[in-house]
Amino acid sequence: MKEKNSVGIVKSKNFICKNPLKLDSGVLLNEFELTYETYGKLNAKHDNAVLVCHALSGNHHLAGRYSSSDKYPGWWDSLIGPNKPLDTNKFFVIGVNNLGGSHGSTGPKSINPKTKKPWGSTFPIITIQDWINSQNELINHLGISKLSGVLGGSLGGMQAVQWSIQYPEKVKNAIVIAAAPNLTAQNxxxxxxxxxxxxxxxxxxxxxxxxxxxxxxxxxxxxxxxxxxxxxxxxxxxxxxxxxxxxxxxxxxxxxxxxxxxxxxxxxxxxxxxxxxxxxxxxxxALDYFDPTNGNKRKLSSVFKEIQSEFLIISFTSDWRFSPKRSKEIVKALLDNNIKVSYAEITATSGHDAFLMSDDRYHNILRSYFKRMLGVK
Amino acid sequence: MKEKNSVGIVKSKNFICKNPLKLDSGVLLNEFELTYETYGKLNAKHDNAVLVCHALSGNHHLAGRYSSSDKYPGWWDSLIGPNKPLDTNKFFVIGVNNLGGSHGSTGPKSINPKTKKPWGSTFPIITIQDWINSQNELINHLGISKLSGVLGGSLGGMQAVQWSIQYPEKVKNAIVIAAAPNLTAQNxxxxxxxxxxxxxxxxxxxxxxxxxxxxxxxxxxxxxxxxxxxxxxxxxxxxxxxxxxxxxxxxxxxxxxxxxxxxxxxxxxxxxxxxxxxxxxxxxxALDYFDPTNGNKRKLSSVFKEIQSEFLIISFTSDWRFSPKRSKEIVKALLDNNIKVSYAEITATSGHDAFLMSDDRYHNILRSYFKRMLGVK
Known part of the structure; x- marks a missing residue:
């Protein structure tokens, strides 16, 4: 029986990037590999791509199953699929395992080509900026010069923010869910x-x-x-x-x-x-290091000056990891720059995990926003 | 140079109880030892004793120093001493290391008299009820039939509550700070x-x-x-x-x-x-198990029915371990039984730790309450 609105059976792909990547730590990666998945089709204009960035323990497997006997679908299957809020009939959706990950992309358990042994302790520290640069290589490889959207929750949301700062001309929309402009001391x-x-x-x-x-x-x-x-x-x-x-x-x-x-x-x-x-x-x-203000050396609103994206920011009332207050700091700094931003604070009891749930009010907001991105009423 | 308002140099004492103690777990302790300290003098009527119960990592050493070169005083030295809020010119103050502790009282690292080896893994699980029973033996030993007060913060506050339930005729005042009627799932x-x-x-x-x-x-x-x-x-x-x-x-x-x-x-x-x-x-x-309602089998107000003590309950606004909401559950159940209760919610930024600090508003409330306990205006 075919699963309703599912992207169906999917397969991961590998992208080997031969362009050297200079990391924030100073380390130079001569080449690296990213494991990714895509759902839907890239249109002729190449302007319907949405990159989905994953959080702490996530990966590139967003939706669908690897086989018909696969017990669980991808981690954001409730959101992504034909006729789902992020509609794969309309959008070309990309999931990527971040550099340093353990789901196929180059990471500590990968073989270091120089030593022919696992990197282990020698694998460098990676920052969100590094991730954006590596994801940018993937986007280029896929023939996308401008993303219709970058979407993420939690650490994924921070990547959406950083994309809009780092490649302002390449992000049309940033959808930032249950995120914060940096970690607090408690975080x-x-x-x-x-x-x-x-x-x-x-x-x-x-x-x-x-x-x-x-x-x-x-x-x-x-x-x-x-x-x-x-x-x-x-x-x-x-x-x-x-x-x-x-x-x-x-x-x-x-x-x-x-x-x-x-x-x-x-x-x-x-x-x-x-x-x-x-x-x-x-x-x-990577979470700890993320701080676009660089230790308050610049104000967030000043960092946001060059941003060209529009934003959707969503927070959840019971989220005490990244509370609505933190999301509103991002909203404020965007408004300071006259950047178009929609903000929704969802009443939810589930805490930070709410961003992974399929609450109707939450998903309907995303659905509407994605429709607007396509210019569809 | 003499320290101002200090109880001075103090010495721990040991009480060996030869009365067998039946624990909640079913284990029978044939005898046990409690290490304790006292400050001030027990008056002729034996009615000026205040027992101070310690929290998770606390012990019996409440105030003063063990020698003039002792770097730190007891953990509640800011509160306890001559002319301090808990005035040792007036009160006979008792600190006791709880059964199962590691500061002198019988605990896992003590020698099990039967085996002549440390108890280690065989040391039983102790409940707050067990502590109250063991503390009661100490009180009897000191010739006190009724405590003027039982005071504690956090886990110590829970002991003050349990004292008033378990020995209603023996507790005149219970002073319960930054505590809760039981732990939440998050706790x-x-x-x-x-x-x-x-x-x-x-x-x-x-x-x-x-x-x-x-x-x-x-x-x-x-x-x-x-x-x-x-x-x-x-x-x-x-x-x-x-x-x-x-x-x-x-x-x-x-x-x-x-x-x-x-x-x-x-x-x-x-x-x-x-x-x-x-x-x-x-x-x-002991914290986990504490629940006077016994898994909601009885309502807290019903459990409090036999209480004869008066209460002072204090909470701190920024305490998210045991929030003011939890303290108010105790207040409510006391009021349901027409028990005299004073409640103070202190605006404090320090969180749960505020109960150990010497904020003036907080200490002045305690000072006033202790004065009232003596009938002094």
């Missing part, structure tokens, strides 16, 4: 605890664990458990789990007593079996 | 991440690490770093640390870049060198 603090859990795992071996046949799973699962707390609101955790216990009464031992504990342990274990710890560290570092 | 979640960091540390050895000459420091430091995030508000972290970096520019490596990272790592290391991991686990478990 950085959570990232640092996660990183410390990984680097102090005895299996981490300073990042060179591949050759030892081990992975710092214990650290990575702690990082993921902690992440999950910040993705959910206190309220939604209360509604879903509250103080529900696993057994009919307390066991008074060190096992998990409460359902919330089981949930977190399950999520941590699952993630630690799938994700690469070196990548996780680099994704959190 | 439990943070505790579980902390515990998992400890138990998955390869040095933990299921809790029997003493004999191996190692301690799960890496896990404990993660737990403490995480704890610190929840003790501070997002705002105060922003004010203190913001995005300040350690060097003049980004280093683009895995070292700590931001001052908030250094702060957390420092706090984590310090704590991991001082505190016992088995105790930390049991303190968080």
């Amino acid at each position: 950085i603090a959570f990232n640092e605890v996660a990183r410390q859990a990984i680097v102090t795992d005895t299996s981490f071996n300073k990042g060179d664990y591949y050759k030892l046949g081990v992975t710092p799973k214990m650290g990575l699962r702690i990082a993921r458990m902690l992440g999950h707390i910040t993705y959910l609101s206190d309220d939604v955790m209360g509604q879903k789990f509250g103080r529900k216990i696993k057994n009919t009464e307390y066991q008074y031992n060190l096992d998990t007593e409460f359902e919330i504990e089981s949930y977190l342990n399950y999520q941590g274990d699952k993630f630690a079996n799938e994700f690469d710890a070196n990548t996780y560290i680099r994704m959190t570092k | 439990i979640a943070f505790n579980e991440v902390a515990r998992q960091a400890i138990v998955t540390d390869t040095s933990f050895n299921k809790g029997d690490y003493y004999k191996l000459g190692v301690t799960p420091k890496m896990g404990l430091r993660i737990a403490r770093m995480l704890g610190h995030i929840t003790y501070l508000s997002d705002d105060v972290m922003g004010q203190k640390f913001g995005r300040k970096i350690k060097n003049t520019e980004y280093q683009y490596n895995l070292d700590t870049e931001f001052e908030i990272e250094s702060y957390l790592n420092y706090q984590g290391d310090k704590f991991a060198n001082e505190f016992d991991a088995n105790t930390y686990i049991r303190m968080t478990k």
Whole structure:
């Protein structure tokens, strides 16, 4: 049976870029590879492309399934497909695994061509600016000189902002969801605890664990458990789990007593079996470093001066990781520059995770905005 | 030079209780030891005693110093001393290290008299109810049949609440600061991440690490770093640390870049060198289990029916660990029973940690309440 409004069976592609890439860290990558997927067709004018940037633990697999027996579709399947809010009958949608990732693109577990061994600890720190430059190479390769839109949630939203700053002439619309203009001290603090859990795992071996046949799973699962707390609101955790216990009464031992504990342990274990710890560290570092104001050396509104894109900014009321207040800082700095911006603050209980959900009000706003991008009433 | 309003040089005492203690877990402790300190003098009527209960990482050393060269005074020295808000010229103040602690009282690192080895993994889970029963033995030993007050912040505040429920005839006043009637799912979640960091540390050895000459420091430091995030508000972290970096520019490596990272790592290391991991686990478990409604089987106002104490409840606006909303749940349930309760919500930026600070408005409220307890205008 055919899945309704699905992009169907999809296949990842690889783009090998032979243009050297100078990273913010000073490191020069002589070549790199990006794994990506596309959905829909690039039109004759090449002006219907939407690049979707992923967040911390995301990847290029946005929609569809790899086979008919594939259990889960891509992570933003609810949004992307024929007749879905981001309509693949109209748009050419691109998902890309970021540089430093662990889903096919050049990253710490890739083989360093110079040494013929995994990069491991020697893989450089990557910034959002680096990602935009590498994604730009992919866009060029696909024959796109101007993107109809760059879309992303959370860390993905930061990339949409940075695209509009870094390549102002190449972004018609930036759609920035549940994001912030930079991390607060508290945001950085959570990232640092996660990183410390990984680097102090005895299996981490300073990042060179591949050759030892081990992975710092214990650290990575702690990082993921902690992440999950910040993705959910206190309220939604209360509604879903509250103080529900696993057994009919307390066991008074060190096992998990409460359902919330089981949930977190399950999520941590699952993630630690799938994700690469070196990548996780680099994704959190990219978040920490992101700051278009460069430590307040310039005001955000001054940084936004050259922007040519129009913006849609969406935030969620219960998101305490990147609260509406932070989104509004972006809105304010755009308005300071007379940049066209639509802002929606969605009442939602799910916290930061709301950006991945398919709430009607939220998806309808995106649908309308994408329609407007096409000039369709 | 004599320190102003200090209780001066103090000494811990030990109380060995030979009365068996039946714990909530079903375990029977044939005897146990409590380490405690007292300040001021018990009056002739024995009616001026205030028991101060400690929080997660606290202990019995509330005020004064152990020697003139002692670098830091007790943890609540700002509050307790002659002419201080809790005036030791008037009150007999008792600090006690809780059962299961690592500061002298019987706990996981103590020698189990049966085996002549450290309890380690075999040390039972302790509940707040167990603590109250053990503290009651100490009070009896000191010749006090009724406490003028039980005072505590955070987990200490929960003990003050439980005292008034468990021994209604023995508590004249309960002073409950920055506490909650139970933990939310989010609170439990943070505790579980902390515990998992400890138990998955390869040095933990299921809790029997003493004999191996190692301690799960890496896990404990993660737990403490995480704890610190929840003790501070997002705002105060922003004010203190913001995005300040350690060097003049980004280093683009895995070292700590931001001052908030250094702060957390420092706090984590310090704590991991001082505190016992088995105790930390049991303190968080005691927090998780605390729930006078027993999983909502009874309403809080019904649980409070037999209470004879008067109450002072204090909360802090920026406390997101135990927010004012949670304190007001206690106030509401007290009012439902016509119990005398004073409630103060202090505007504070410091988050949960505000209860340890010496903000004037906060300390003046405590000073006034303690004066009222003595019948002094």
